[in-house]
Amino acid sequence: MANRRQEAGRDALAVKGWWRSYRWLLLRRLCQVMVLALFLCGSWSGVWILHGNYSSSLLLDTVPLSDPLMVLQSLASGHLPATLALSGALIVGGFYALAGRRLFCSWVCPVNPLTDLAAWLRRRLGITASASLPRWLRYLILALVLAGSLLTGSLLWEWVNPVSIAGRGLIFGFGAGIFLLLALFLFDLLVVEHGWCGHLCPLGAFYGLTGGAGALGVTAAGRERCTRCMDCFHVCPEPQVLRAPVLDKQSPARIAGRDCMTCGRCVDVCAEEVFKITIRWSSGAKDE
Amino acid sequence: MARTDAPGPARRRFLRDVTRAACGLSAVLVLLGIRTESSRASGVRLRPPGALPEPAFSRACVRCGQCVQACPYQTLKLATLASGEAAGTPYFVAREIPCEMCEEIPCAVVCPSGALDSGLPSIDAARMGLAVLLDQENCLNFQGLRCDVCYRVCPAIDKAITLTPESNSRTGKHARFLPTVHSSDCTGCGKCEQACVLEQAAIKVLPRELAKGELGHHYRFSWLEGADGKS
Ligand code: SF4
Ligand code: SF4
Numbered sequence: 001m002a003n004r005r006q007e008a009g010r011d012a013l014a015v016k017g018w019w020r021s022y023r024w025l026l027l028r029r030l031c032q033v034m035v036l037a038l039f040l041c042g043s044w045s046g047v048w049i050l051h052g053n054y055s056s057s058l059l060l061d062t063v064p065l066s067d068p069l070m071v072l073q074s075l076a077s078g079h080l081p082a083t084l085a086l087s088g089a090l091i092v093g094g095f096y097a098l099a100g101r102r103l104f105c106s107w108v109c110p111v112n113p114l115t116d117l118a119a120w121l122r123r124r125l126g127i128t129a130s131a132s133l134p135r136w137l138r139y140l141i142l143a144l145v146l147a148g149s150l151l152t153g154s155l156l157w158e159w160v161n162p163v164s165i166a167g168r169g170l171i172f173g174f175g176a177g178i179f180l181l182l183a184l185f186l187f188d189l190l191v192v193e194h195g196w197c198g199h200l201c202p203l204g205a206f207y208g209l210t211g212g213a214g215a216l217g218v219t220a221a222g223r224e225r226c227t228r229c230m231d232c233f234h235v236c237p238e239p240q241v242l243r244a245p246v247l248d249k250q251s252p253a254r255i256a257g258r259d260c261m262t263c264g265r266c267v268d269v270c271a272e273e274v275f276k277i278t279i280r281w282s283s284g285a286k287d288e
Numbered sequence: 289m290a291r292t293d294a295p296g297p298a299r300r301r302f303l304r305d306v307t308r309a310a311c312g313l314s315a316v317l318v319l320l321g322i323r324t325e326s327s328r329a330s331g332v333r334l335r336p337p338g339a340l341p342e343p344a345f346s347r348a349c350v351r352c353g354q355c356v357q358a359c360p361y362q363t364l365k366l367a368t369l370a371s372g373e374a375a376g377t378p379y380f381v382a383r384e385i386p387c388e389m390c391e392e393i394p395c396a397v398v399c400p401s402g403a404l405d406s407g408l409p410s411i412d413a414a415r416m417g418l419a420v421l422l423d424q425e426n427c428l429n430f431q432g433l434r435c436d437v438c439y440r441v442c443p444a445i446d447k448a449i450t451l452t453p454e455s456n457s458r459t460g461k462h463a464r465f466l467p468t469v470h471s472s473d474c475t476g477c478g479k480c481e482q483a484c485v486l487e488q489a490a491i492k493v494l495p496r497e498l499a500k501g502e503l504g505h506h507y508r509f510s511w512l513e514g515a516d517g518k519s
Binding site for chain 1: 343347354370374406
């Protein structure tokens with residue numbers, strides 16, 4: 001018998017204690033804050049670790065890092081970026097492709113805490129779905145973003161890209177972009193559950209496409225213990241990826257859906273310890 | 289607790305309509321907010337030294353802000369959603385903080401994308417804009433006074449700005465020294481605009497596309513020797 005949405009995680013808290021039912025969430029928040037701190041400590045204390053922002057940066061004055069989608073847009077609009085930005089995009093794109101899944105989305109992206117907050121409030125306040133969108137819409141938007149850059153010869157998407165706006169705002173100070181983020185928050189809270197990250201964000205779609213075969217992932221290793229309390233489905237931002245690995249005993253236990261962002265909330269919230277974060281090819285993490 | 293019993297269809301429709309309306313309203317507010325913000329934005333916005341010409345620049349710039357961080361004088365800002373430029377791209381407003389024309393051009397050196405040309409041979413080769421003495425009715429030198437401030441602050445003094453003496457027809461016996469900008473040497477740093485003593489600067493730095501006229505290509509000036517009378 002399924003638990004109520006509002007109470008997702010209560011059993012885990014009772015069984016596993018506080019730390020083990022919030023562990024991955026806290027580590028994730030820590031990681032997000034640390035990335036931001038690396039950007040900020042330069043202008044605050046003069047110790048420059050990361051120059052720039054989430055769109056493109058320079059690590060320790062040597063390693064270039066760039067948002068691959070930003071560079072793709074620039075390429076599509078007809079500019080061949082200089083080597084620094086290009087190699088930065090290869091490094092970042094390559095890293096997430098190897099490491100796997102949408103790690104960027106859950107561990108780095110500055111919009112994630114905002115949409116998580118909306119989802120949490122939505123559960124708490126018992127706001128039910130008022131509209132739904134197809135999950136594949138983001139892939140269409142990704143295609144449109146690139147086609148739009150190609151056709152207009154400009155980085156069309158960057159006018160409104162909330163990910164860049166949030167990153168820039170946190171580092172350089174917010175301008176009118178704050179309204180856009182507010183609108184996004186309200187959209188997630190009141191209109192579509194997990195609306196932005198789960199349905200629309202083209203950057204998430206991009207990492208979903210490139211990271212599908214990466215090393216890290218979540219495995220429903222202990223699914224025979226599953227009591228169908230549904231807590232994991234309640235908290236997962238992409239619940240469709242859980243269905244087969246958890247409920248269908250014929251399917252591989254490893255969560256294979258490309259939309260999974262390895263946020264680890266399902267691991268935290270499961271009182272029966274069904275889930276494990278695993279590295280592909282490591283022993284005990286076989287796909288079967 | 290609120291909704292253990294399933295809401296009836298009428299109530300559900302009501303809730304849905306309310307949320308829809310709220311979202312529509314907030315969308316309108318966002319747009320209005322952005323509109324008012326952008327009408328507040330003031331001053332001519334100029335690109336950093338070495339910037340590619342405009343459409344190419346906004347195509348190339350990856351909005352990373354490294355140029356902003358590299359500038360030691362806090363001259364550069366990143367455009368927001370409301371500014372005229374593509375959001376996230378760098379600009380400066382000469383009247384607020386002009387370009388100090390650092391010899392090593394730190395902003396262009398750090399640019400990872402090629403939007404700013406790090407190969408600029410020297411800051412004197414930068415063409416961020418062109419100073420234009422727009423308001424001759426208020427320029428003090430045009431009244432016959434010796435203000436000369438724009439002339440004297442110009443880092444390329446006597447090259448980018450010269451003073452052209454002319455007899456003052458109002459008094460009949462004095463001279464006026466008219467600040468004259470030469471596009472061949474003006475870098476568009478904006479120091480003259482910032483220094484202008486008037487409430488509103490009489491000399492303003494404009495983007496080159498805006499400031500420059502273009503002669504019909506068939507014109508030949510007989511007093512010019514080189515290139516068939518063209519230069
Ligand atoms: S450093 Fe270059 S790419 Fe980055 S914001 Fe400045 S001009 Fe744009
Ligand atoms: S902008 Fe003004 S101060 Fe700067 S080079 Fe041109 S004339 Fe001189």
